Amino acid sequence: MLELVVFSSLNGVLYGMLLFLLASGLTLIFSMMGVLNFAHASFYMLGAYFGFQISRYIGFWPGLVVAPLLVGVIGALVERYGLRTVHKHGHVAELLFTFGLAFIVEELVQMVWGKIPVDYRIPGALNFSAFTLFDTTFPAYRMFMLLMSIGIFLGLLVLLTRTRVGLIIQAALTHPNIVGTLGHNVPLVFMMVFGVGCGLAALAGVIAGPALVTQPAMAASLGPILFVVVVVGGLGSLSGAFVASLLIGLIQTFAVALNISLADVMAHLGVTLTRESFGGDLWMATVAQVAPIIPYLLLVLVLIFRPHGLMGNRDT
Amino acid sequence: MKQGTMQFLRAAALAAAASLASFGAGAQNIKIAYIDPLSGGGATIGEHGLKHLQFLVDTINAKGGVLGGQKLEAVAYDNKGSPQESLVQVQKAIDAGVRFITQGNGSGAAIAISEFISKYNERNPGKEVLYFNYAAVDPALTNEKCSYWHFRWDANSDIKMAALTNFMKDRKEIKKVYIIGQDYSFGHAVRGAAVAMLKQKRPDIQVVGDELHPLLKITDFTPYITKIKASGADSVITGNWGNDMSLLLKAAADAGLQVNWYTYYAGGAGGPTAIKQTGLDHRVFQISEWHTNVPSPSMEAFADSFLKKYGGDSGQGWWYLRMKNQMDMFAGALNQAKSADPKKVAVALSQMKFKNELGAETFMRASDHSLFQDMYISSFGSGTKHDEEKTGWGWKTMGVIKAQDTVIPTSCKMVTPS
Amino acid sequence: MSTIARYWAWIAAALALVALPHIFSSGASITMMSLMGFAVIFALSYNMLLGQTGMLSFGHAVYYGLGGFITAHALNIIGAGKLPIPLPVLPLVGGLAGLSFAIIFGWVSTKRAGTAFAMISLGVGELVAACSLILRGFFGGEGGVSTSRTSTLQLFGLSFGPQIQVYYLIAAWSLACVGAMYAFTRTPMGRMCNAVRDNPERAEFVGYSTQMVRFIAFCTSGFFAGVAGGLAAIHYEIVTASVVGAAPSGFVLLMAYIGGVAFFIGPIIGAILMTALQISLSDYTGAWQLYVGLMFVLMVMYAPLGLAGLLLMHRPLISAGVFSRLLPGYALAAVPALALFAGAVLVIETAHHLLVKASDGPAMRVFWVSYDANSPVAWTVFAALIATGFLAFRRTWPVVSGAWHEATLEARRKLAK
Incomplete structure (x- = not known):
């Protein structure tokens, strides 16, 4: 049982940190520009595919740097020539634009790399087991993922709280108009933030790609979870996004480990429920089976009862 | 130019008509x-x-x-x-x-x-x-x-499971079995047959886990592998196919899970590569009608x-x-x-x-x-004539079940149209 | 539009629906027209939210799908119990199911508007989609719920086995629903929806609860989505969990938006066009979804009023009799626009051929021209088409907008007289 707890925690934190790499960019973009970027997970996917392509020619490590940069530039271009054009039609149009973009990216990826998963390998230097606990091994690559995402998290923290750029961004988060009147080039800041956000997502893609299967459906399966994280954490709140990322990561990992169903709980209370009793499937479903629902349930509940999210300070 | 335009229009109209009208029947x-x-x-x-x-x-x-x-x-x-x-x-x-x-x-x-x-x-x-x-x-x-x-x-999956369990029943080292499968009709059929047949043929075997996961949606099987590990199973039975098989094996390789696998489709895409990674030499079994080393x-x-x-x-x-x-x-x-x-x-x-x-x-x-x-039970490992996915390992026959021995009764009431 | 003209428009639509299967009589085309029938209802019901009330939903397929599931279950119960209920009333069951679920989910989600509503709808959509895998008794698990439409009470010797009978059933329901939804836009309630969309604060000041208006619009929309789902269940005779998923929710958004959400007729155009594209375009090109995506994004960027908007823009000009003045400009701009379009299509098709059908070799054929996909000459031609098309289009565009400007002024002058 202890090993289950240890390894589930490790994997949960790992998954949560990866989520945070995406959620941080998404929440920054939303708070500054008011755009919920539907295509954010698509940039994550692009990162994974670019990383794969680069790793085939010059290896994994250059890809770790080049792919996020490339995707960041693409993101900045999308903001400059796409979003800015749509901006005058309002937020709904912006949302729809990114929705369409996600659609196009998925199609392009399928066209270029095919519909089946690509063979994105873990770099040879990390293809060993980091440690063995209760004779279960923890792969070094997962350790690397964990350290990378924590490193980036700390880097972001320093950037945002200790540098001038960070100050401007923080100011633009809450009072974009005033930042503009202070003489900062707000459109440029927007473009940079959008580009950097997309780059971060791509970085998450490059490091997650080899471990979590690089395939055209990876964006569509991650996208909705990402929204859950951002909304539950509180739109515009980085610390909220961090807490929510870890929360969702841990929930999803631990839920798989639990085989308890409502029927089991009721059995302890002396009530016998079977599949044949009214609403049978509901009673018999184990926590593991219900796991995919939990984040969305959380989302709906938070939006109704706590519209600011866990740590946000503005209404959705 | 004019003729060209006409031609274009006619072709466009034809294309439009073809999309609605019937497709060539005289092929x-x-x-x-x-x-x-x-x-x-x-x-x-x-x-x-x-x-x-x-x-x-x-x-x-x-x-x-x-x-x-x-x-x-x-x-x-x-x-x-x-x-x-x-x-x-x-x-x-x-x-x-x-x-x-x-x-x-x-x-x-x-x-x-x-x-x-x-x-x-x-x-x-x-x-x-x-x-x-x-x-x-x-x-x-x-x-x-x-x-x-x-x-x-x-x-059908019952025939395959009957063959697999017949094979398993003589392997005395099997004590604890974990069953994992895809959450849909076939996964349910495999799980039901496995539990029933093991109980009948080897009542001493303990089923320590019985898991169904969403079909073709999981990209990281690590939590499931952790669970199998924690259960202390020495063998896993699975009907998984496609990505669900190769990713399951891949996650097992990453966590260093040392068990015997009794599978329907370990030979599918990516399966052999993943088995080679686990290093489980001749410990992954498959039931099939053929393999490359027959x-x-x-x-x-x-x-x-x-x-x-x-x-x-x-x-x-x-x-x-x-x-x-x-x-x-x-x-x-x-x-x-x-x-x-x-x-x-x-x-x-x-x-x-x-x-x-x-x-x-x-x-x-x-x-x-x-x-x-005829059905073949084979194991995957070294020392075979033909290999799979350039791994150097291949399938080796462990047992053959003759066609007439695979016949099981059917409840089908075939309605032959007049 | 005068009352008589409107009256005739409905009769013409009804006659067209009756006549169409006699013109396009193959199995494929009747199937396609049936699909268009319930797609139109679905898209219009979606537009009650987006176009009329300003609510962007990412989970509308929930009501469509649940309507379908309930209809399929009802069909099975009726078939098993030999209840004297004829098939033609069953879409109503779907509608009521859609309505009931819209009441439940709408109660929580319409408390909020704007982005929050969009997010809740997404959450509800994902929630129901995830539930569909757990509640296998109701959703039938991965295999879905299958049913048979022929096992109900048969009236007038109609078995509804042949596709043509189902087509007429769908056509009749479509016409009725389109009529009902059109009537809804004319009611005070329909007008209030527009007010809530355009200026919720003022609507509140006037004394209406915007939340209640959103709720009623949501429920009505859920009802029609359920009818569409019920018709789909009758058509396919199977409903699977995928119909409540994200893909159909996204597709209905594309249909409504590309058609034009600001006009009643927009989603109808969108539904017909997108269904046709979905079925036939995929026979011509493997990259059809890419075209759809690009079309959508271009629409969002440059024509937010959709196809209907582009068409209806010309109505005042036509009624003022100055439309012909636009034609020279259009003809002039059409040449580079076509070149640009052809170049883009050629690039996509050739790239698609090289990447996806690599094993077929480089020889290919697009627009009745055969060439080698990897020949540099071909790519140079494409690049030239796109570049010259783009530059020339930018040169000719002022002519079009100038002509447009003049024609509008002229039209205004004439109308003012």
Whole structure:
């Protein structure tokens, strides 16, 4: 049982940190520009595919740097020539634009790399087991993922709280108009933030790609979870996004480990429920089976009862 | 310019009309529609199956085709793994003049197609369609949900589980078994059969885990592997296929899980590579109707020529002897019926006896339209003649079950149309 | 539009629906027209939210799908119990199911507007989609719920086995629903929806609860989505969990938006066009979804009023009789626009051929021209087409907008007289 707890925690934190790499960019973009970027997970996917392509020619490590940069530039271009054009039609149009973009990216990826998963390998230097606990091994690559995402998290923290750029961004988060009147080039800041956000997502893609299967459906399966994280954490709140990322990561990992169903709980209370009793499937479903629902349930509940999210300070 | 414009307009109008009006009915080729996932999690094996069909069609055509010179033609439709989408694609295929349909991946889709075709044939007499199932092994398809228009070339999951458990019962080292499967009709069938048969044949074996996970949606099996590890199991039984098999094995390799695997489809795309990574030499078992190291010069040559043409980087070779049986028998039935009329082909097929490429006898049982053939239990590891996916490891026969020994009763009440 | 003209428009639509299967009589085209029938209802019901009330939903397929499931279950119960209920009333069951679920989910989600509503709808959509895998008794698990439409009480010897009978059933329901939804836009309630969309604050000041208006619009929309789902269930005779998923929710958004959400007729155009594209375009090109995506994004960027908007823009000009003045400009701009379009299509098709159909060899054929996909000449031609098309289009565009400007002024002058 202890090993289950240890390894589930490790994997949960790992998954949560990866989520945070995406959620941080998404929440920054939303708070500054008011755009919920539907295509954010698509940039994550692009990162994974670019990383794969680069790793085939010059290896994994250059890809770790080049792919996020490339995707960041693409993101900045999308903001400059796409979003800015749509901006005058309002937020709904912006949302729809990114929705369409996600659609196009998925199609392009399928066209270029095919519909089946690509063979994105873990770099040879990390293809060993980091440690063995209760004779279960923890792969070094997962350790690397964990350290990378924590490193980036700390880097972001320093950037945002200790540098001038960070100050401007923080100011633009809450009072974009005033930042503009202070003489900062707000459109440029927007473009940079959008580009950097997309780059971060791509970085998450490059490091997650080899471990979590690089395939055209990876964006569509991650996208909705990402929204859950951002909304539950509180739109515009980085610390909220961090807490929510870890929360969702841990929930999803631990839920798989639990085989308890409502029927089991009721059995302890002396009530016998079977599949044949009214609403049978509901009673018999184990926590593991219900796991995919939990984040969305959380989302709906938070939006109704706590519209600011866990740590946000503005209404959705 | 003017003429050019007119031509363009006429062509555009034609294209528009063609999209609404009927598609060419007078095609010379006998079309067989391949309806399987060509995108999503099932696409890895769906695409490879399509190559099988194309290769078989090419082989038959190269030998002069059927019915004295007519050619076969394979047409692919992507059902995205969904039963409902399958029906849309079947309808499209029928509208395009297809009368023979083949599908295999996913019993949910298979049941939907079989029921649809029964209804369609009943409502459209004279336009019957046949359904050739090369891999969907839910027992329901040849029992309570059997149909006259459905033919299956694979042994159903109960037959396979009976063979697997017969093999397991003599292995005294098995103490604790973990069952993991996909959460849909086939996964349920495997799990039910495994629990019941183990209880009957080896009551001392403890089932320490019984898990169902969402079909083709999981990309990281690590939490499941952690759970298997924690349960202390020494063997795992799984019916997983496609990405669900290769990713499960991959996660097992990462966590260093040391168990014996009893599988239906470990040989699928990516499976062999993942097994090699786990380092489990001859500890992964598979039940199948054939594997590359079954000695037979002609079949080995056939598999080699396929590998040469389609193996590519991945080195994925021939998987489905059953699809070869299917297409050879289809060609035979067409010639025997002297007609491409599905009704006549169905009559010819429904009690056909066929000597397959291995030289072994197989037969179609008329009472449920399922083919009986020799089954092989094999293990994957070093020291074999042919290897898989360039791993250096290959399948080795551990046991053979003769076709007549795989026969189990059916509850099918076959309704033969007048 | 005068009352008589409107009256005739409905009769013409009804006659067209009756006549169409006699013109396009193949199985494929009847199937396609049936699909268009319930797609139109679905898209219009979606537009009650987006176009009329300003609510962007990412989970509308929930009501469509649940309507379908309930209809399929009802069909099975009726078939098993031999209840004397004829098939033609069953879409009503779907509608009521859609309505009931819209009441439940709408109660929580319409408390909020704007982005929050969009997010809740997404959450509800994902929630129901995830539930569909757990509640296998109701959703039938991976295999879905299959049913048979012929097992109900048969009236007038109609078995509803043949596709043509189902087509007429769908056509009749479509016409009725389109009529009902059109009537809804004319009611005070329909007008209030527009007010809530355009200026919720003022609507509140006038004394209406915007939440209640959103709720009623949501429920009405859920009802029609359920009818569409019920018709789909009757058509396919199977409903699977995928119909409540994200893909159909996204597709209905594309249909409504590309058609034009600001006009009643927009989603009808969108539904017909997108269904046709979905079915036929995929026979011509493997990259059809890419075209759809690009079309959508271009629409969002440059024509937010959709196809209907582009068409209806010309109505005042036509009624003022100055439309012909636009034609020279259009003809002039059409040449580079076509070149640009052809170049883009050629690039996509050739790239698609090279990447996806690599094993077929480089020889290919697009627009009745055969060439090698990897020949540099071909790519140079494409690049030239795109570049010259783009530059020339930018040069000719002022002519079009100038002509447009003049024509509008002229039209205004005439109308003012």
